[in-house]
Amino acid sequence: xxxxxxxxxLPGDQPIEQSVLPSTHPSNDQIAALQSWLERCxxxxxxKGAFEEAYALRMEMADWLLAEAG
Numbered sequence: 105x106x107x108x109x110x111x112x113x114l115p116g117d118q119p120i121e122q123s124v125l126p127s128t129h130p131s132n133d134q135i136a137a138l139q140s141w142l143e144r145c146x147x148x149x150x151x152k153g154a155f156e157e158a159y160a161l162r163m164e165m166a167d168w169l170l171a172e173a174g
Contacts, residue, residue, distance in 0.1 A: 130138070142165060149158040 142161070146158050146161060149155075149161065
């Protein structure tokens with residue numbers, strides 16, 4: 105896996121524990137920041153030819169969005 109240059113998770117990193125996250129819906133600023141980070145991370149992966157990792161990241165985000173909507 106190719107790490108994101110802007111601080112993405114590396115193999116073996118633990119995800120953020122859900123109990124430390126705010127229980128309210130994210131603000132527009134937080135959503136914009138996440139979208140910006142995601143676009144940079146995807147661009148970095150694709151520029152390095154890591155197309156499978158970029159696709160996997162897109163699918164993880166799609167799963168997350170569908171779970172939030174459901």
